[in-house]
Amino acid sequence: MDYTTLGLVMHTIGLVCIFLGIATIIVAGIGLFKLPDLYLRASAVGTSAGLGVASIVIGALLIDFTWLNLLKALLAVVAQLLTSTVGSMAIARAGYLNNSLPAPITHTDELLTTRGDYTGQSAETTADPEAESQ
């Protein structure tokens, strides 16, 4: 590893990117405890952990930079950002179809129309807690 000025700057920026990515993953881990139901947890993991891994990969690229590594890291980042949210939403949909109840703060329930036992009630009248209480 050379210690020219450009190499040192890229090394430092790479370490900053790695620590930003790790902080994002730790925030996602805290979100697994602070958020009340499965869907918010899946949202937290899918978005923030995907971004965290992308940031770690970019940091590793800046520390160990070649043009071939740039191509591979770009492919990895794009694939990570595209697939992490899709995977988490697939898990959330599995939980929904497996009768995992949403938290009471949920307002509208648009996935209700995709259930197998959907009876034709509109989503707004069944899933709005204020309308039920009044």
Place this chain on the structure above:
Amino acid sequence: MIGEIVLEIALILLAVGMLLAAIRAWLGPRITDRAVAADLIFFAIIGFIALIGLRTGIEALFDIILIATLLGFMAAISMARLGLGGRR
């Protein structure tokens, strides 16, 4: 070199995030909560691979990261299928 110490601190911090996800996977009331936590554990493992690869200076680091990224999607879809109990 200062970079090695910093990378070891980064590994410890990443282990903290993985530990949080492991506790949620242990506590999780339903199987899909555990699946979400396992998803986060897999992302932390990709970070581990990147950091250990930088620490030891292996050649094929970004190949491994690319394959692990694509494999993580398959793992998430498999866990979603597991949460559905085999239904679609």
